[in-house]
Amino acid sequence: MVHTSADLEASMLNIRPSNVEAVAVNSVFELHRLFSTPGAIEKVLDIIKQIQPKIVTIAEQEANHNRSDFMNRINKAWLYYSTMFDVLENSESTQTNNLNLEMAEQYLGREIYNLVACEGTKRVVRHQTLGPWRVRLNSAGFNLVPLGSFTLTQLAMLLDMFSNVEEYRLISVASLL
Structure with missing residues (x-):
């Protein structure tokens, strides 16, 4: 399996x-x-x-979420996920569809939880x-x-x-x- x-x-x-x-x-x-x-x-x-x-x-x-240093990882995660939530909140397509926004927030919430609360092989957000x-x-x-x-x-x-989110770049x- x-x-x-x-x-x-x-x-x-x-x-x-x-x-x-x-x-x-x-x-x-x-x-x-x-x-x-x-x-x-x-x-x-x-x-x-x-x-x-x-x-x-x-x-x-x-993003840089594969570090073992907890505080550095948390700081990087804070910057990354705050930007993600800003994009979701400012996106016209998700504002018209609350279900998509809710699903995205749940997905990101699970990632944040894993990144913050888990260590070793249980932390898969890397x-x-x-x-x-x-x-x-x-x-x-x-x-x-x-x-x-x-x-x-x-x-x-x-x-x-x-373009309203400066952290995104090619x-x-x-x-x-």
């Missing part, structure tokens, strides 16, 4: 040779949870390499900044590939939607091959 992505084995995926089908891997806000278990992130990245995908996309929060991600992915054998200008323009437009965009 698979409980987390670290429990996967490449053979479970039943992927045919790369000349028969193209494989894409898309991970959204999931890999940072693997840092709580020693060796889990390395295992998952190795499985991804084994299945030989044509493209790998990873979306993770840009976001990292771009620098450590780049090092980790490069050492796992992935190559960063810049995205096209059309995609960058779309991302800049999306970022402009949140720092780096890349896909992995």
Whole structure:
């Protein structure tokens, strides 16, 4: 039985040779949870390499919540989550849909609780900044590939939607091959 992505084995995926089908891997806000278990992130990245995908996309929060120093972690979390709540409160789409806002607040509340109240393998909220991600992915054998200008323009437009929040910025965009 698979409980987390670290429990996967490449053979479970039943992927045919790369000349028969193209494989894409898309991970959204999931890999940072693997840092709580020693060796889990390395295992998952190795499985991804084994299945030989044509493209790998990873979306993770840009934050520094993987430190063992409690006070530093709390200060970083305060800045990060206060910005997230500001965006939610100022977003027109969530103001018109209270259910979405409530669900987002519950999700963020669970993350905050885990980050503050849990330690060791029970603390799975372990976001990292771009620098450590780049090092980790490069050492796992992935190559960063810049995205096209059309995609960058779309991302800049999306970022402009949140211009009332100064902490959001476009720092780096890349896909992995």
